Amino acid sequence: xxxxxxxxxxxxxxxxxxxxxxxxxxxxxxxxxxxxxxxxxxxxxxxxxxxxxxxxxxxxxxxxxxxxxxxxxxxxxxxxxxxxxxxxxxxxxxxxxxxxxxxxxxxxxxxxxxxxxxxxxxxxxxxxxxxxxxxxxxxxxxxxxxxxxxxxxxxxxxxxxxxxxxxxxxxxxxxxxxxxxxxxxxxxxxxxxxxxxxxxxxxxxxxxxxxxxxxxxxxxxxxxxxxxxxxxxxxxxxxxxxxxxxxxxxxxxxxxxxxxxxxxxxxxxxxxxxxxxxxxxxxxxxxxxxxxxxxxxxxxxxxxxx
Numbered sequence: 681x682x683x684x685x686x687x688x689x690x691x692x693x694x695x696x697x698x699x700x701x702x703x704x705x706x707x708x709x710x711x712x713x714x715x716x717x718x719x720x721x722x723x724x725x726x727x728x729x730x731x732x733x734x735x736x737x738x739x740x741x742x743x744x745x746x747x748x749x750x751x752x753x754x755x756x757x758x759x760x761x762x763x764x765x766x767x768x769x770x771x772x773x774x775x776x777x778x779x780x781x782x783x784x785x786x787x788x789x790x791x792x793x794x795x796x797x798x799x800x801x802x803x804x805x806x807x808x809x810x811x812x813x814x815x816x817x818x819x820x821x822x823x824x825x826x827x828x829x830x831x832x833x834x835x836x837x838x839x840x841x842x843x844x845x846x847x848x849x850x851x852x853x854x855x856x857x858x859x860x861x862x863x864x865x866x867x868x869x870x871x872x873x874x875x876x877x878x879x880x881x882x883x884x885x886x887x888x889x890x891x892x893x894x895x896x897x898x899x900x901x902x903x904x905x906x907x908x909x910x911x912x913x914x915x916x917x918x919x920x921x922x923x924x925x926x927x928x929x930x931x932x933x934x935x936x937x938x939x940x941x942x943x944x945x946x947x948x949x950x951x952x953x954x955x956x957x958x959x960x961x962x963x964x965x966x967x968x969x970x971x972x973x974x975x976x977x978x979x980x981x982x983x984x985x986x
Contacts, residue, residue: 718949724759725954725983727772732975735844735968745783750847753777754793768800768821776831776849787847791832794850798825798857810866817865827855827878835885838927844934844968845887845925852883868902872914882926890923890936898943912947918960937967939974954983 730753736746758772774793779786800823807817831850838845861874875895882888898916905911918941925935945958957980965974 719760719985720762722759722761722986723954723983724757724986725981727754727756727758727979727981729754729756729977729979731977733846733967734973734975735846735971737971737973748780748782750781751779753779756793766802766805768802768823769798770800770825771795771797774831778847778849780847789832789834789847789849791849793831794855795828795830796825796857797828798859799823800859804862814867817863817870819861819863821859821861823859825857825859827851827857829853829883833883833885835887838887844972845889845927845932846972851880851889852885853881853888855880855889865902868904870900870902872896872898872900872916886928888926890925892920892922894918894920896943900947908951910949913945914947914958915942915944917941917963918943934968934971937965937969937972939965939967941974941977945979952985954981954985956981 730751732749732751734743735748735750736744738744738747754774754776756772756774758770760768760770762768773795775791776793777788777790779788781787800821802819802821804818804820806819807815810816829850829852831848831852833848833850833852837847856879857876858879859874859876861872863870863872865871873896875893878892878894880889880891896916896918898914900912900914902910902912919938920941921938922936925932940963941960942963943958943960945956947954947956957978960977960979962974962976967974
């Protein structure tokens, strides 16, 4: 079974060929969007993200006195604008609430995260009928963006090579992203494939988070109710991989890795209002050489199309 899961993860990454989190679940990243609402001109909204992980996990996943429970909550304002039929720009501004608990001792830090701005080009936009009456719709968006170092990076939270460097509001670096999203739908049944590659640079403390690759595949079905409400349940998988971090030209062993997660969610559109959410339990993982264990994630959003 484990071999099958790893094979699925690898196939997803190959299919993608192209924003992942900074260690597949920490609060500095986790840019999984799910299935975006369709909008003709502009959209603005708010997203809430939650992710959790255990650090300093013992052999075989055992909990020790060093094991720390970390939780990352982010409220994110975001928006998109279709400048023309084929060009789109999107931006997001996150505010994070990070918490770390070890043996009853709780640490927290709150603040603005790293702002992201991206641009997209619609390479494919096709609509035609097959079998005489069934509508087939295909869309492919490709693009890139930049992540700005607006979130605070504190080098004191990276105390040694034996510590993970996750408890940050931002990476402290200018990073670049390359994205692609393909959607194919036959009548009301569809498949969404998305991928993002994040290329990181060194911050002023000469710390470079490892480059990240994220890819997802989700099947969905649209139920249309009286032409005013559309409900679309969806389910799929999400694969994330991260290279090792580099600290002053030395690889950081307790970093990087991969995780495969299931995704299950629901999207609903009523007139110009879109709401939705999803849940992401881990299926298979190996993070930071087994020292870090990702737990479940979730995301909720509400958006307005203008």
